[in-house]
Amino acid sequence: MTSQKPGGEREKVASKLPAALRQELKTRAAQLGIDMQVAVTQAVEQWRARPADSNPTIDTSGAESWNTHLPAGLYEAFKNDCDNRDGTSYVQGFAQAVRAWIDSHNVSLAELTIPRYTRRLVVCNQKGGVGKTTIAAGTGQAIALGLPATTGASKLPALPGLRTLLVDYDPQGHLTSQLGVKQIPPGEESLVTHMVDRDRVAGALLDQVVEIESDHFEGRLSLLPSSFDAFLLDSRLGSVRGPRETSLQRALAPLEEHFDVIVIDAPPNLGLAMDAGLYYGHRRKNEAAGASGVLVPVEAEDSSADAYAMLDSQIRTVSLDYEVDIDRLGLVVNKFDKRKGYVATHSLSEWESLGTPPVVAIVPDLKEQREAVHVKQPLLMYAPTSIQAQRMREIRRRLA
Numbered sequence: 001m002t003s004q005k006p007g008g009e010r011e012k013v014a015s016k017l018p019a020a021l022r023q024e025l026k027t028r029a030a031q032l033g034i035d036m037q038v039a040v041t042q043a044v045e046q047w048r049a050r051p052a053d054s055n056p057t058i059d060t061s062g063a064e065s066w067n068t069h070l071p072a073g074l075y076e077a078f079k080n081d082c083d084n085r086d087g088t089s090y091v092q093g094f095a096q097a098v099r100a101w102i103d104s105h106n107v108s109l110a111e112l113t114i115p116r117y118t119r120r121l122v123v124c125n126q127k128g129g130v131g132k133t134t135i136a137a138g139t140g141q142a143i144a145l146g147l148p149a150t151t152g153a154s155k156l157p158a159l160p161g162l163r164t165l166l167v168d169y170d171p172q173g174h175l176t177s178q179l180g181v182k183q184i185p186p187g188e189e190s191l192v193t194h195m196v197d198r199d200r201v202a203g204a205l206l207d208q209v210v211e212i213e214s215d216h217f218e219g220r221l222s223l224l225p226s227s228f229d230a231f232l233l234d235s236r237l238g239s240v241r242g243p244r245e246t247s248l249q250r251a252l253a254p255l256e257e258h259f260d261v262i263v264i265d266a267p268p269n270l271g272l273a274m275d276a277g278l279y280y281g282h283r284r285k286n287e288a289a290g291a292s293g294v295l296v297p298v299e300a301e302d303s304s305a306d307a308y309a310m311l312d313s314q315i316r317t318v319s320l321d322y323e324v325d326i327d328r329l330g331l332v333v334n335k336f337d338k339r340k341g342y343v344a345t346h347s348l349s350e351w352e353s354l355g356t357p358p359v360v361a362i363v364p365d366l367k368e369q370r371e372a373v374h375v376k377q378p379l380l381m382y383a384p385t386s387i388q389a390q391r392m393r394e395i396r397r398r399l400a
């Protein structure tokens with residue numbers, strides 16, 4: 001199935017690929033600083049140029065839906081080749097192409113794109129209550145903890161725990177209170193004062209960063225709490241000297257060297273502060289595609305689709321206005337409950353059929369999340385074996 005993309009030069013292709021292979025492709029492309037679409041195009045073109053018998057069969061059992069974009073006409077030509085190669089299935093053909101591309105793009109240490117930037121994840125959706133705070137907190141915890149290697153069919157490598165800063169960018173201060181931390185009182189140094197006043201002493205904001213439960217996270221998880229005056233941010237940004245969209249980036253810049261990853265828990269609106277939040281997630285010069293960007297929690301219901309369309313258009317506007325790329329890292333379908341029937345299952349399949357951004361996790365509506373909030377503990381500490389905690393680790397894995 002294909003559909004034409006605006007601009008006409010590439011077409012969307014819906015196929016399937018084993019999850020581990022897709023992950024390997026994504027990692028290798030990122031390591032080499034190559035755009036995924038370019039990597040897949042090269043893979044298909046190289047596959048077409050090779051003799052049929054030079055492609056070993058790949059195990060494609062458990063292949064998952066996968067969307068990509070190819071130059072117009074390439075998919076048709078590829079399908080013709082598959083038909084002419086003893087009816088190789090398209091899924092098998094793709095898997096062979098991707099496998100061979102990865103194998104022919106070995107990464108030497110010298111070639112590795114050293115991540116010069118702290119990765120920035122902006123968890124956003126102007127729709128209220130969809131799970132921004134939950135997903136920001138859970139993903140941040142999983143990043144700080146790291147992941148063990150997986151065994152079985154999908155052998156995935158262990159991922160180290162990284163120094164992670166959660167930023168409570170929402171004046172409601174839910175993330176701050178859920179982690180049992182006090183909001184910053186008015187008049188003190190805060191993200192707001194540093195965003196609106198460029199003459200603040202840079203180090204002063206670092207002093208407000210609070211370390212979370214050092215025993216469990218071994219000192220790798222920290223929080224920049226919300227402040228009481230954050231409600232005034234939008235109106236105060238209106239009178240900021242110099243560019244407003246860079247205000248969050250400017251305020252957080254002195255903190256970046258202390259963290260590997262910064263996760264922003266965004267507020268439920270699309271005001272000036274949110275533009276600065278989206279801008280903060282933009283791809284910086286020479287940064288690998290997909291290293292930073294926006295992660296969007298959504299619900300499996302019709303109103304969520306309308307809200308996402310609005311957010312997507314805002315992301316496009318910020319990208320165009322400031323001439324930056326903002327990578328959409330994925331959707332997290334949160335509070336999923338198939339007992340809600342057709343609306344939930346239909347809506348889930350609609351999210352999945354988008355393909356770009358991919359659904360990186362489906363988080364069920366379960367009690368552990370609310371309980372963790374109630375006892376003011378990080379979810380991955382309160383209920384580390386819960387399905388919700390597993391999903392947070394899945395998101396971390398998909399963002400690797």
Ligand SMILES: Nc1ncnc2c1ncn2[C@@H]1O[C@H](COP(=O)(O)OP(=O)(O)OP(=O)(O)O)[C@@H](O)[C@H]1O
Pocket residue numbers: 127128129130131132133134135170172174266267268334335336363364365366367369370373388
């Ligand atoms: N998967 C889940 N299962 C059960 N409860 C959940 C789940 N995800 C979130 N919740 C609960 O739903 C409520 C809203 O979630 P959350 O605060 O994360 O949403 P939000 O998008 O950050 O909201 P806001 O727009 O107000 O910032 C919270 O009480 C949270 O504990």
Ligand SMILES: [Mg+2]
Pocket residue numbers: 132133134170174175265266
């Ligand atoms: Mg929230």
